[in-house]
Amino acid sequence: MRRKILKKSAHQSCGQPCFHRPPGLPFVEARSAADSQACYRPHAHAEWSIGTVDAGHSRFSVAGAEYRLGPGDLVLLPPGLVHACNPEERAAWSYRMLYLDAAWMRDFLAGSPAAAALAEQPWRIVGDAVAYRHFGDTFAAVNETTSANHFADCLGQLLTALAGQPLKTPATASVPAGIAAVRDWLDAHCDETIPLAELAAIAGLSRYQLIRRFVRHTGMTPHAYQLDRRIQRARRLLAAGAPICDTALAVGFADQSHFHRSFRERVAATPGQYGRRR
Structure with missing residues (x-):
C-alpha cells in the first residue's frame, strides 16, 4: 500500500x-x-x-x-x-x-x-x-x-x-509508593526550590538511594524531572498566549537564558516558536 x-x-x-x-x-x-x-x-x-x-x-x-x-x-x-x-x-x-x-x-x-x-x-x-x-x-x-x-x-x-496490533514492547513496571510520592510532590511543587534531602525524606530513602531508584523507575533524576514538569507547565502558558518572560518566572526560572535552554532541550523549539500561532 x-x-x-x-x-x-x-x-x-x-x-x-x-x-x-x-x-x-x-x-x-x-x-x-x-x-x-x-x-x-x-x-x-x-x-x-x-x-x-x-x-x-x-x-x-x-x-x-x-x-x-x-x-x-x-x-x-x-x-x-x-x-x-x-x-x-x-x-x-x-x-x-x-x-x-x-x-x-x-x-x-x-x-x-x-x-x-x-x-x-x-x-x-x-x-x-x-x-x-x-x-x-x-x-x-x-x-x-x-x-x-x-x-x-x-x-x-x-x-x-x-x-489492535500485537505488542512489540514490554509491559510497564509499577512504580514503588515512595518514588510515586516524590513524583507527585514534584508535580504539585515544580515551580519551587526543593532540597534533595526533603525529597529523600518523603520517599523514606537516603539521597543516594532516591536518585538511583527515581532514575530506575522514571528515566530521569528528581531534578531533571522537576525541570521537565516546569517546561510542561510553560508549554500550557505559552499556548494560552502568556509572554515569555512572565512564563519563565511563573514556572520557577529566575534566569531567562536557563529557561530558553531548558525549553529548547525538551521541546526542540524555542519558546517563541512554540507560542507562535498559525
Whole structure:
C-alpha cells in the first residue's frame, strides 16, 4: 500500500517545527517538522502523545530500551512516560505529532474498544499501513479545523487500529509508593526550590538511594524531572498566549537564558516558536 505523506505547509520552513492549536479543538495540539535535525533530552508530556515518522529514521528511547523507527512507524505514549526521539547521527527526519489532553482522553476512551488494550499496555510502537493512514486522517482533521465530531471519528479509528496490533514492547513496571510520592510532590511543587534531602525524606530513602531508584523507575533524576514538569507547565502558558518572560518566572526560572535552554532541550523549539500561532 502506498503511503500518503502530507506536504510541508507554507508556514513551515525546512527543519523548523510547526505547531497548530485550533480553537475548535482545545484538547489537541498538532506538531510537524520536515528535514529536522533537532534533538531532545529525555522528557515527558502531560498529554497523551501519538506520533509518526514520515521520512528518515530516528532512535526512540523509552523504558530503558532503544528502538529504530522509520517511515510509517507510529508511537503511542501515555502522559508522564519519559522518552526521547532523535534523528540518527548527521541525518534529518520528518515527523508529525498529536498531543491530546489527558482528561479529555480519559473520557473519550471510556467504553471504547481500545480502552482495555491500552489499560493493559498504554505505550506501544506500531508499524502498520492502516494505522498510518488513520493517523494521516486524524492529523488532517486537526489542521483542516473540522468539527469536533469528525476529529473524534478519525481518532477513534486510529486508536482502534493502534490497540489492535500485537505488542512489540514490554509491559510497564509499577512504580514503588515512595518514588510515586516524590513524583507527585514534584508535580504539585515544580515551580519551587526543593532540597534533595526533603525529597529523600518523603520517599523514606537516603539521597543516594532516591536518585538511583527515581532514575530506575522514571528515566530521569528528581531534578531533571522537576525541570521537565516546569517546561510542561510553560508549554500550557505559552499556548494560552502568556509572554515569555512572565512564563519563565511563573514556572520557577529566575534566569531567562536557563529557561530558553531548558525549553529548547525538551521541546526542540524555542519558546517563541512554540507560542507562535498559525
